[in-house]
Amino acid sequence: MKHLLPLLLLLFTATLPMLAHAQNAKGELAGKISDETSKEPLSYATVSVYNAQDTTLITFRMSDDNGIFKIPGLPLESRLRAIITMMGYGVYRHEFTLTAAQPILNLGEVKMAASSTLLSEVLIVAETPPILVRNDTVEFNAASFKTLPTALVEDLLKKLPGVSVDNSGNIMVNGKAVSKILVDGKEFFGSDPKIASRNLPANVIEKVQVMNDPEALRRDPDMPEMDIPQVINLKFKKGVKKGLFGKLYGGAGTDDRYEGGGILNMFRDTMQVSVLGYSNNLNRPGFGFEDISRIGGFDRSGFNSVMIRSDGGFALNGISFGGTEEGIQQSSGGGANFNTVFNNGITLNLQYFLGGIDADLRQITNSSQLVDEDTITSRRVRNQFSKSTSHRIGGKLDWKIDTLTDLSVTPVVTIADISSNQIAFTNTYGNFPELINESNNTQFYNNNTLTLGNDLTLSRNFRKKGRNLTYYGTYEYSTILQDQVNNAENIFFRPEPAITLLDQLRDNDTYSTKINNSASYNEPISKNVSAVFRLNSEYFDDKNALQTYDADPETDEYTLLVPGLSNELKRTGWRNYLTTGIKWKIKELTVQPAVRFTSLDITNTFQKNPTIKQDFFYVFPTLNVNWKSFYLSYNVNLREPNATDLQPVIDNTNPLFINYGNPELKPSVSNSIYLNYRKYDTKRSLNYSVYMNGEISNDAVTRQRTIDAFGVQTSRPVNTDGNWRINSSARFLKDFKYDNNRQYSIGGSIWASYTRTLVLFNDIQSFSQTWSLNPTLDAKMNLDDKVEFNQSFTLRHQQSTYEDNTFRSLKFNTKTSRSEIVIRLPKKLVWEATFDYWYNSNMAPGLQNNYSRLNGSVTYLFMKDDRAQLKLSVFDVLDQNLNAYRNIRENIIEDTQTVVLNRYGMLTFTYNIRNFGGKVGGRSSMFRF
Template sequence: MKHLLLILLFLFTASFPTLIHAQNSKGELGGKVVDESSKEALPYATVSVYNAQDTTLLTFRMSDDDGIFKIPGLPLERRLRVIITMMGYGVYKHEFTLTAPQPALNLGEIKMAVSSNLLSEVLIVAETPPILVRNDTVEFNAASFKTLPTALVEDLLKKLPGVSVDGSGNIMVNGKAVSKILVDGKEFFGSDPKIASRNLPANVIEKVQVMNDPEALRRDPDMPEMNIPQVINLKFKKGIKKGMFGKLYGGAGTDERYEGGGILNMFRDTMQVSVLGYSNNLNRPGFGFEDISRIGGFDRSGFNSVMYRSDGGFALNGISFGGTDEGIQQSSGGGTNFNTVFTNGIKLNLQYFYGGIDSDLNQIINSSQLVEEDTITSRRVRNQFSKSNSHRIGGKLDWKLDSLTDLSMTSNVTIADNRSSQLAFTNTYLNYPELINESNNNQRYNSNTLTLGNNASLSRNFRKKGRNLNFYGAYEYSTLLQDQVNNAENLFYRPDPGVTLLNQLRDNDTYSTKFNSSVAYNEPISENISAVFRINSEYFNDKNALHTYDADPETNEYTLLVPGLSNELQRTGWRNYLTSGIRWKIKEVSVQPAVRFTSLDITNTFQKNPTIKQNFFYVFPTLNINWKSLYINYSVNLREPNATDLQPVIDNTNPLFINYGNPELKPTVSNSIYLNYGKYDTKRSLQYSFYMNGSINNDAVTRQRTINEFGVQTSRPVNTDGNWQLNSSVRFMKDLKYDNNRQYSLGGSMWAAYTRTLVLFNDIQSFSQTWSLNPTLEAKMNLDDKFEFNQTFTLRHQRSKYEDNAFRNLKFNTRTSRSEIVIRMPKKLVWEATLDYWYNSNMAPGLRNHYSRLNGSVTFLFMKDDRAQLKLSVYDVLDQNLSAYRSIRENIIEDVQTVVLNRYGMLTFTYNIRNFGGKVGGSNSMFRF
């Protein structure tokens, strides 16, 4: 299989120039479209070329800003018909034939006469233009863009010129993000774009209309052109107003591997109901992030926390939907979502979800500190089993009180518990193999979490353009109750041999209450100047009750309180902001300078330590600049320290790595600058973007570390100045759509980061400078949906340099690549293979420095409209898979290697449910690993 991938890659590379040459050897049609009366150029006229004999659409182009068009790649020695259309003008028709002696034809100036007739009255149905421009709306005729019978709306959108869809399903039109998709002018599943694009079949769509988001323009009439979100309206074919979609799947494999699940979605006009459930032991979620957050309803009831892993696992609001833990995992979950729109404009969403995950973790962590001529190495081997469950109930109500006023309210409850048991064996070496100490630590951990959240927002736009008022209020209450038992034996070999024992229960409970409110008001002073006012007020009350108990020698119960390791902390405070500024629009430039007045009052009350009061007042400038596709922001923000960092009680649950708190910590003041630029060149089908973010932090929280002669390390948070970071990325993507059946894309990106951090180790203070460079190249090819090839290749270079020669400079390189091939031949069979490769230049001794993961599958499609799929897949064909990661922090280079799933085979049956007014079609993600 690996050799097959390499051969196909070679054939693609070798044949690409031939394809280009063949394309250039065909004919070309050109001309200029002008108004018959004024002689002015007509941009965005649709120029379509058909076979004259059967009126089959071959290709089309839009005239540019100068009215000029060129259509390459036309066949020779064939009778063709060109039709030029534009809303409000008559139709131009001309038949022609291109020959080898004369492969190019220039029609010169084509004069279009104003007409009141509708295009449908002039053209026969077969020659309906693929694109119409109606004022500010672009309309695509779906029948002009060929897709597979099982294609989804997303597949149709990928065929449309100027429209791009990335791997996560995010849709862009001419470089502008699509904010929502409507169906026949009505919201579909909360108006989220991916719900419609990834579930509705393409064969029920008659027209696709694209327009600016009127609500976004109403909120901000001065919004730069490139920032205006787009709205897509899908017009159904007649008779399709209700239906259902979804799928059921189940599979069994070798080594007792299994998967099963189902998701069903029913809709009737503006009401939708979703039900889903899943279970697997394949280290992955039962459904994709988009399915859960959108079909599942999280986007409609809101989520305030997201955890996403690069290998696909994710959690929302503390609920794991699979693949979020490390190691080998079994995941189960389910829930339901209800969404409807009432006649009075109220939109209501209700949802319940459960997620559970069991994880078996075997991991090696190797940390090396290089100090002067010595290398201090700590190697930790973890064996852990954990079990977690979480439940979430949520709801959201949106009410359009009138044409200018919107009200939104959200409520949610999350309940979670986690249980784990871990055996950790740690060795510390000085200039390996000299052993300093070792530890056996048996740990049991239990936690229970409760979170209640409510928020409301009111938005009011006044009839005077630019005047608006926005209010936001939020309340959150949460508890985290933790019990941790550690039974550890610690052996020390130098300077004097010795043994210490630890057998204790650490009861650590945290309670948090937060209120937050803000009011923002914009008042236009003149046509180009507006005054901006914002008031924010936040109240927080955090309590941390920490009690440590030793085991009673007689009963072995943890009843003996250890006063030195017990304390209670309560932190209360108010944070208030007053922001005043102006927004000044100068032609295409919008400048918004402002001044933010900030007061922060904190009271830290300890059970055994004196009360500490902290009062701060700051005056900060802010600045926002918009110019076409460029956005620049400068701001200053406050971050108070975590309550756990303030706790003066030490954390000795790992006797070789002890953590201290610091009740004297001050808030961090961060001066930040953000820059973003993005553009889509429609003429060249080229998309490129640039991003930069940097900050300088004063009173940053830095870990002050020590290591003593016994090899015991300590860490204590302190405030330091002079820390700053800068990261940026640049990306481009070129689409080469020769026709509707052949598409190529070439792209690349570069991500870079620089940090300057103060390292405090024993008596040494030194600033470290760390660079990271990550260039990526990618290529995509799609030949008539029968052959697809995707390739990415990434390099990563990281190095760290220190001002003090006591620390040695560190560096490493990593190479990763991913190759994907999909072949849909012969009919009813789909072949797929992916090859992932990872290599690191210098891993720690005893750890792997490279691995490959090759996955392969074949899917057989059957039943009506290919509803049923039988898939045979093999995961990790080469049996080399593992998880490994290397990083640099402070003066430490760290390697983490985790045991993960290895080779297994799986046979999975999937049944796709699609029923739109009796019509069934499409499929849902046929290629799942």
């Protein structure tokens, strides 16, 4: 029953919108709207229904492409007033009453007369329509959409028809992404929409206007309709030109658990200063990803690397903000951000951030390889304590030189230090319980990284429509100084017990310089045809110096150089790409064929091996096709091997798993095709998409593995042909919104993949075929922000078969569900609970195949405008939490289980400055589980 409970909850939630609709579908108003003169149907006219006595808005709809509208769910035996409005036309009014005997009223064809009078001059204030369409701008009247007193702009946007906001705060309008939010027509909060949507109160908004991004259309006039970014302009009742928002929090719990931090954003006119600081030992970030990116300033200065873990931890540009390691973690960090706009069109951003994690990892990894009737199993138990600290100093300067020219410069300095102490105990079995070998390996690791970089972008649009030039240049210099000491005792039981010892220092230093210049030019030849040119030139200079030392038995110092394990690799060269093609536009179809000329000139110089030169020249076709909401592309890509794979020195830091390099590796050539279809049905509030990506690779880098009689495994990279990869997914989301107070959504997705990879194991060559299928169902319910319920359920099936019968087929299934409920009753209390369940159909002996995690909390709101919050929470009420997963690769099935936080209680106090904290509870809450 417990396996079926999440699915039953999901099905129950999915039926709620239909039940609610059936219970409230009492009466209906219908009709068709047309132009009185031309007789053409009028689409996007607003039909609003009010209570005739007090002019209270009941509901509204917009006419479709044929001018037809239907408004269900209207009350019976009440005097109602219908108001039909559209810019440029007079106002149509009609009062009516629906009865049980005649619950449906069809107005027939409503003919609208053109009018030069402004709409606001002929409407009573109380009858202001909830939606107006002004040319290409859709305008929402904020007063027509009810929100909580403490609601933010994001909560208001969620009420608007056609507008959706995901858990990360990303905004979509009719299926199109919102690129920025303006305040009274100005980029008051920078280019990140979430700065405004998740910090400004909704009750100061008078109107919300939505339009196409004019800058995006200027850059690419032929941009497909579904790809045009949207801009939201907020018109305020009273101007918000200065202020302070943010929050401070602190909490203590059982088992010495704690959390604390603060994040503030101070703004005046067009200047902003952000500061933040946090520390906790709860395996999670001090703030959410959206808080760091918007208030922390990363969305203003930009970021070129993002790492997000499934359990919520994340890092930006190499800076961890908590929860990015495994095991039990203590995270601390802080920083500041400065942003201002000058009158000469210059926007300046400066920032400094520090992030650090201390992690205690206790992990078991079980790997099984199935060959004929034999099973070779390796079980590794490791305990590791690590400490990492990262500093980032950066900024961004944007200069709008004139109306057609933009310049952007982004310098950055990153400094990172990582150290760890690890003890790993490994056993290898042949047909359990026969013990082949065992190893006890103590490791001390230290890594120091310095990165200096700068990005420069210059874009120029010319007077002639469609003509534009873009230059992009990057410079990066980095050093990685890495020391690793291994002290290992290895026992081999075949044919007779034997012991080997390892006590060595591996000093591996890497230096890298990269300079990349690229330019693209678009020249319109005719109204429908343009010529496209792209040039990319990249210089690189990589050095990998590896020195291995044995300990001197007299001094215990690592001074005895091991020549066979030491070498130096220097790789320099150029990558040059020239792409020429045409862009042909026929109505809604855009076809862009091109030819890419590629040259690679690489020199690999070794300290002890002959120099290897790699000169390649390729000519590849490319194709891009856009038609309405459909997009197709075909490309051929090159991937050079990593420097570590080219290093002709073995890595024996784990004596039971030895890695070799291969200096003769060639670049991989991959033919890839990409298909995407996205559609938003405004009439049905239905968003759906289909995606597929396929790739065939030749000279792909494949690991050639062996296991000898002593159980020692080796791995060496080689080039292989005939490797396939196909990924595909389909998604849908259906929204139901009733009376602006009740919202439901049902969504689902399915992700599938197929991989064909050559397995090289001992003297066996066999292609493996791996399938993975992952369907997911989601349902959400929001009743006037008083009760919220979310449910998701995911299945995963993975299976691997082999052409050679020497390898046995592998497969497994997992089930994952998450249930969440938020109740904001009575007025000052917020109750929350989440229940997570995970199940694996088959785990290695001794490892757990299922777990449940129940979290619960209650929050008390007090002080003026609920600025203060006191939250009592219990994590892992059932005391069953763990982290376990299974994966199939090559002919290996691997299980991993990690010790994580178990049950604890926590009492946290939060103070919201200026009460920009928004509604309390739910996944968007800063203190999520």
